[in-house]
Amino acid sequence: MGIFDKIKEKFKKKEKPQAGDSKEVKEKDLALESTKEEAVFDTETIKKDMKNMGVEIRLEGLTKEFVEKKTNRITVAVDNFDVTIPAGKLVGLLGPSGCGKSTTLYMISGLHQPTAGRIYFGDDDVTNLPPEKRGIGLVFQNYSLYPHMTVKQNIMFPLENMKVPKEEAEKRAQYMAELVQIGDLMNRKPNQLSGGQQQRVAIARALVKMPRVLLLDEPLSNLDARLRMQMREEIRRIQRETGITTIFVTHDQEEAMSISDEIVVMKDGVLHQKDKPQHVYNEPVDEFVAKFLGNPPINIIEGKIEDGKLIVNGKVLEKVKLEDQPIHLGIRAEFFQVDPKGRLEAEIEFLEHIGRDTMVIASIEDASKTFKALVSAQTIKDLEVGHKIRFNYSSYFVFNAETGERLI
């Protein structure tokens, strides 16, 4: 039995005491009466109920096609998406703009009907359930607070729809408001709140009905950098406190990396990789994922494989067991070290001093592009722009130049 049902059960019980010996019923009622505070809904019960209520989300072959009415052109927004989101975890859904993140979220919430595929919450197939029956909370990209209602009315709206008695609804709303630290703003209208406060109201409204799943659609995109950091941690804290399965959509890789237990990287409606943030960073499955994660973006250096040798700029860098083919060598800026005996020779184009480290922007003779190397300032203190420099690298990726598939 889901927490959702449990809560409903609770309210049912309160409304209709079980039939039986009338004396007994009376006694029960009295008992209820005397312990009303605890029995019905005090903060502790809410806290307890809100623990461990996450549910696993499973998407199987999820597909969404939009058909343009006039031209009959089909856009495949989400394409055969298979992913399992573990119960109680916070998962970042990451991808470039227009890759189908919102569409995926809307299908999970029930606002969009999938063209094909199924959605499971735990063991329940919810594919054909309307949004209100799914027990989800959704925070929209622009919050969508009801502008004519106060903060309190906004938060209480889902509860009123569930016909929660007023007194309890108020208690729960207050509890939620305090959890997201807006307890003293209850009588304001949304347009009297800052962006960050509005967002917290939206989260409170999404959480107050104790959903099985919390969906956040780029909730931080409207905030300034500082507030964004602060809210990130807040979301993380609330998620931990409630243990609710959460999907957090963003196209900011740093945000996804810092907040998520796992990240799901998608592009053009297709799943590319799903794993722990650090693992996705260290072991990207293809060039797209490698490029999408990390700041500065990973350096891609053109090269080729010939007779089992990896060749860049006419020089052999590595011995590899691969077929002959054009490749992209991927090396992250921090993989480089300055080394007079290093295999990669380049010319310094620009030096950018960042505290203890220095970003070297260097070029290889006949490769058209420059690359960035983040090295300790100590190691290059004698070097200037125009000088030759040699690098070694601690790690590297090799991708097929056409498909982007990871080879090494």
Place this chain on the structure above:
Amino acid sequence: MLEWKKDGWKAAIALGPTLLIMAVFTFYPIVNTFIMAFRNNYKFLSGVDEGFGIQNFVTVLSDPRFLGALKNTLLMVVVSVPITVILSILIAVALNSIERLRGFFQTIFFLPYVTNTIALGLVFNTVFHKDFGLFNSLFNLGAVDWLGAETTYWRAFFVLMVYTVWNGLAFKIIVLLSGLQNIDKQYYQAAAIDGASKWRIFRKITIPLLSPMILYTTITSFIGAFKVYTSVISLFGKGAGASNSFGPDNMLITVVGYIYNKLWEAGTPFGVASAGSVILFVIILLITLIQRRVSKSRVHY
């Protein structure tokens, strides 16, 4: 930004003609009406009066026919305004929720707006005709007289209300429909997530977000209903000034009708009609102010 020194003459050219026309045909008559209303026994042609006073108001307010006209008008306001507003909200919401044939229905509801009042009156005269009217035959009522000499007050009033509501719907539906289309769809998505029933969405989302438009249509239909005149004539009129222009015995005469009749009544000073106009003006002003005050707490801009 408009700067007077540089752009003043442009503004003057743009606004000038309109202001001039309004000055001659609107502002001057309004001011004059107020002045005339307070001139006792003012003769328009010779321009003489017997000083300033409130004689005209005393005449009007003690005239049982004015009080009758006021009663008629208030009744029309009280009946037609709520019906028109509620009906137009329902129709607008219904139109907004259908996709196919929306344009077709919009045209149908908009037709009365672009149709001449007198032509509409003729249509109603046919529909409610005693002997071969559609209404009587549709409801199998026999030869009931709705608009002729044998009609009763309430029958005539009924037809007038049907006419007024039908006539007023078009404009209000258009205004409300545009208001509805301006409501962000995301509020409805949010409400679906929040598990609101259709009725609660209508009550708690649509109505409040539409409230500025509703207030606007309510105020305009109040004002319109207080000024009812042509519709009564076009339904019952047999020529201006005739004793039965507003139904048998002028029983459905309105305040504007009363004012108009007073203009033409031999031996009645113009000031009487002016005083009637001023009283109507004050009533409309008061009601609008009250509405604005009352709705302040309920309308969400």
